[in-house]
Amino acid sequence: MKTAIPARRFPLLVLLALLALLRLPAAVAAGRIVLEPQRVSEHVYYFHGHSGMASKANKGFMSNAGFVVTGDGVIVFDALGTPVLGQAMLDAIAKVTPQPVKRVIVSHYHADHVYGLQAFKARGVEIWAHERGQDYLQSEVARKRLEERRADLPEWVDQNTHLVPADRWLSFARTKSIPFEFGGLHFRIIDSSGAHSPEDIMLFVEEDRTLFAGDLFFSGRIPYVGDADSKAWLAAMDRMLEVQPLHVIPGHGPESDHPDQDMKLTRDYLLYLRQTMGKAVDDMSDFEQAYKSVDWSRFEHYPAFEAANPLNAYGTYLLMERESLHEK
Numbered sequence: 573m574k575t576a577i578p579a580r581r582f583p584l585l586v587l588l589a590l591l592a593l594l595r596l597p598a599a600v601a602a603g604r605i606v607l608e609p610q611r612v613s614e615h616v617y618y619f620h621g622h623s624g625m626a627s628k629a630n631k632g633f634m635s636n637a638g639f640v641v642t643g644d645g646v647i648v649f650d651a652l653g654t655p656v657l658g659q660a661m662l663d664a665i666a667k668v669t670p671q672p673v674k675r676v677i678v679s680h681y682h683a684d685h686v687y688g689l690q691a692f693k694a695r696g697v698e699i700w701a702h703e704r705g706q707d708y709l710q711s712e713v714a715r716k717r718l719e720e721r722r723a724d725l726p727e728w729v730d731q732n733t734h735l736v737p738a739d740r741w742l743s744f745a746r747t748k749s750i751p752f753e754f755g756g757l758h759f760r761i762i763d764s765s766g767a768h769s770p771e772d773i774m775l776f777v778e779e780d781r782t783l784f785a786g787d788l789f790f791s792g793r794i795p796y797v798g799d800a801d802s803k804a805w806l807a808a809m810d811r812m813l814e815v816q817p818l819h820v821i822p823g824h825g826p827e828s829d830h831p832d833q834d835m836k837l838t839r840d841y842l843l844y845l846r847q848t849m850g851k852a853v854d855d856m857s858d859f860e861q862a863y864k865s866v867d868w869s870r871f872e873h874y875p876a877f878e879a880a881n882p883l884n885a886y887g888t889y890l891l892m893e894r895e896s897l898h899e900k
Contacts, residue, residue, distance in 0.1 A: 583859050583886055605631055605660040609668060610827070613780035615640050615757060617668060618821045619652065619661060623793050623875035626653060626684060626721075632728050633657055635684040638784055638821050639665055640777055642755025645674035648697075649775050649784040650823075651688030653721075654728035658688025662695065673697050675754070677761065678738065679786030679823065680769040681708040683717050687729060689736035701738035702763070702771035709735055742773070760815070764788055767805040768795075776815050783817040783831075790838050791825025793875040797884035802842045802891065809835055841871055845888040853892045862889070 609617040618638030622630040637650035639661075646665055651658045665673060676692050678701035679685055689699060708714050714735060721729040742750060744763035751760050758778040765772050768787045775784040787795070788808050797805075812820070813832060820831040828834035852862030863885055871877055 583863075583882075605633070605656055607633075607657070607660045607664045609639070609664050612638070612819050612821065612827055613777075613782050615642065616777055616780050616782045616819070616821075617641070618784075618827060619664070620826060621652070621684075621824065623825070625876055625879050626725060628725070628727075631657075632684070632687075632721075632725050635787075635824055636821060637661060637685070637688070639673070640757065640759075640780075641669045641671060642757050644755030645671050647754060647759065647775075648673055648676040648692065649821075650679050650685045650786070651676055651692055653684035654687050654725065655690040655733055656688075656728050658691030661688060662691055675700060677701070677773070677775050677784075678705065679773055679775075679784070680771050681705045681714070681735075682769060682787065683721055685786070685823070686735065687718075687721070687733055690733065693736050698740070699736065699738045700740045700742055700761075702765055702773050703741040703743050704765055704771035705738060706741060707770065709737055762811075762815075764808040764811070766801055767808040768797075768800050772808070774812070776817065781816065781818040783812065783815060783820045785812060785820050785822050787823035788812065789820060789822040789828075789831070789835055791822045791828055791834050792837070793825055794871060794877045794880050794884070795824070795838050795841065796876070796880050797842070797845065797887055799887045799890070802846055802888060803895070806839065806842055809839055837874070844870070845884060846892065849885060849889040850892040850896075852889060853896055859886060859889050 607619050609619055611617050616638060618636055621633050621635045624634060626632045626634050632653040635653060637652050640647045646669065652661060662673065673692065673695065675698045676689065678699065693699065718735065722731065722733065742761065749760050749762045760776040760778065762774040762776060764774055772786055772788060774786055774788065788805065817831060820828045822828065848866045863882065868881065
């Protein structure tokens with residue numbers, strides 16, 4: 573028999589972590605942002621964001637995005653976290669190729685990957701995303717997140733910033749991948765929804781054997797887990813290697829030429845969260861008590877640990893409660 577999880581006081585650790593995520597210095601002039609793409613393979617480039625959380629210091633540039641130059645135009649994967657960064661992407665792409673940007677494929681509708689879509693939409697670029705992204709766009713969470721970014725990064729996210737819906741909402745009801753050909757290259761959009769977010773997708777460029785993994789893979793920093801389904805996330809990471817990529821571009825961190833090794837941090841961290849928080853649930857321990865008793869030393873030196881770890885642990889604690897109730 574399933575029983576409801578009792579309501580509880582939002583843990584102080586989690587509240588402090590939220591404040592750490594949202595606390596930013598006073599505003600200064602945004603200025604122009606210049607991005608330098610890094611070449612990954614014959615056709616593929618990416619923009620490598622800074623480690624850590626969004627801040628005035630990094631101008632909201634703390635995630636990755638990339639693009640593929642084809643014989644008939646450019647395919648972009650993700651659009652970064654502000655309209656200014658989206659425009660900076662367009663400017664940088666124009667220095668690499670005279671080919672126009674034709675399409676943006678969105679990994680998922682988290683703030684650091686989508687607010688740049690405005691700049692692309694202003695150029696008439698077509699946008700593709702998972703159909704479950706529609707639920708996020710209509711949610712109160714989306715509205716609140718945009719208001720938070722407007723308050724915290726007013727130089728780059730202001731009252732003119734808005735969420736941009738896809739022109740084509742992708743359905744994976746009958747298949748886990750959608751192949752397409754463009755400009756002489758072959759692509760595969762892979763459904764990994766329900767892992768890091770409800771609408772995760774990845775993009776594989778077959779000729780270059782390069783995989784854009786979105787936030788299913790964090791390289792060199794602590795991932796943001798929140799209320800993600802870590803069991804589904806771990807399964808998605810295993811499937812990631814089925815296409816046998818030579819190069820994987822994560823949502824955060826440097827490009828990987830050894831994805832089986834470089835995924836180890838994300839995988840080990842998710843497993844450790846599940847192990848420690850699962851034990852706390854089994855022992856019926858209070859979250860605050862359980863969190864303080866865990867040895868986090870394996871991970872505490874990585875970027876974003878201080879801000880993200882309490883949120884990740886609390887989300888996993890609630891997840892393990894739900895899983896334990898479903899098992900009964």
